[in-house]
Structure formats: C-alpha cells, structure tokens
Amino acid sequence: MTTDERRSACARAQYRAQLRTHPCPLVPTQPIIQHIRRRLRGLGFRQVARLAGVHCDTVRRILKGRARHIRQATARRITAIRAKRRAPGADVSSWRTRQLLKAIAAEGWTREDICRMTGRSQSALRCDQPRVKVATAEAVEDLYRRLMSEDATVLEGLPVRDNL
Numbered sequence: 001m002t003t004d005e006r007r008s009a010c011a012r013a014q015y016r017a018q019l020r021t022h023p024c025p026l027v028p029t030q031p032i033i034q035h036i037r038r039r040l041r042g043l044g045f046r047q048v049a050r051l052a053g054v055h056c057d058t059v060r061r062i063l064k065g066r067a068r069h070i071r072q073a074t075a076r077r078i079t080a081i082r083a084k085r086r087a088p089g090a091d092v093s094s095w096r097t098r099q100l101l102k103a104i105a106a107e108g109w110t111r112e113d114i115c116r117m118t119g120r121s122q123s124a125l126r127c128d129q130p131r132v133k134v135a136t137a138e139a140v141e142d143l144y145r146r147l148m149s150e151d152a153t154v155l156e157g158l159p160v161r162d163n164l
Helices: 003-021 030-039 045-052 056-064 072-079 095-106 111-118 134-148
Strands: 026-028 069-071 091-093 131-133
Touching: 026 030, 026 072, 030 056, 030 072, 045 056, 045 072, 056 072, 069 072, 091 134, 095 111, 095 134, 111 134, 131 134
Parallel strands: none
Antiparallel strands: 026 069, 091 131
C-alpha cells in the first residue's frame, strides 16, 4: 500500500467517523434524489427548494451529485413535499396533449381556433416532439375540459360547434 493510498484510506475512515458523530445527523442523498426525480417530476429545483424552505443551491448540489450526505432535517423537509403543481417551463410527455388535440379536432375545431383559445402558437401545438412544456399541456387540457363540458354555450367569443 502506497503512502497516497494510506492517506486516502485514512481520510475515508475519518469521514465515516465524522458521519457517525456529527451533531446534526446526516443521511445519504440517494433516496432524496429518487424522491425528487420520481415523485416531484415536473418541478424545477428552485420550486422544490421554495416548497421545502431550503436554499436552491442545496437542492442543486443534491441533484448534481455534489452532496453525498445532507442533514436529516433537510431530507425530511424535501421528502415532505407532495407535487401539486408542476413548473410551467418543465417538459412533460406530449402523448396526452396529442390525444386531446386530436379529440378537439374531431369535434370540428380548426387548428387556428385552438391556437386562439389556448393563447399558444401553432408551433407550440404541433406536438411532433416527444415532450411539450407544462404550460402548453395544461392549456390544452383546460381547453378540452371547457369544450367538452355539456353546459358550454359560448367560449371566448366563439360559438360551440354543433356535433351532429
């Protein structure tokens, strides 16, 4: 064993001893990373940090793998978050958006009508990419709900089309 190997082995042993005797218990970040990636999909690191009440650099270091251990209290705050709303700029699968656009078009609405009612450009509604922005997906879903509701008579100045 070389001198460098002995030093690194000694440093690892000291680090492990520090983890056991640290005044604030430390926990590994791997379960936290999995929680953020699986349960909080669609939330950006800034939004996760804001909801958890921790600094955004802490969440960024965790996600980038720079922090291998964090305080137990920080881990509890992050794992307590339940995703309710996704960040508007995050990407999601475009499959559902494509299906909703096809259903709206099958009801007789033109692409121009859909663009006007959602406030999105035609390029944003093309959905030929595997991912779309959350804001676009939510706008299309909201439009679908409004158009398909039975009590809708007028929608933003456009009459509801008769489906005979």
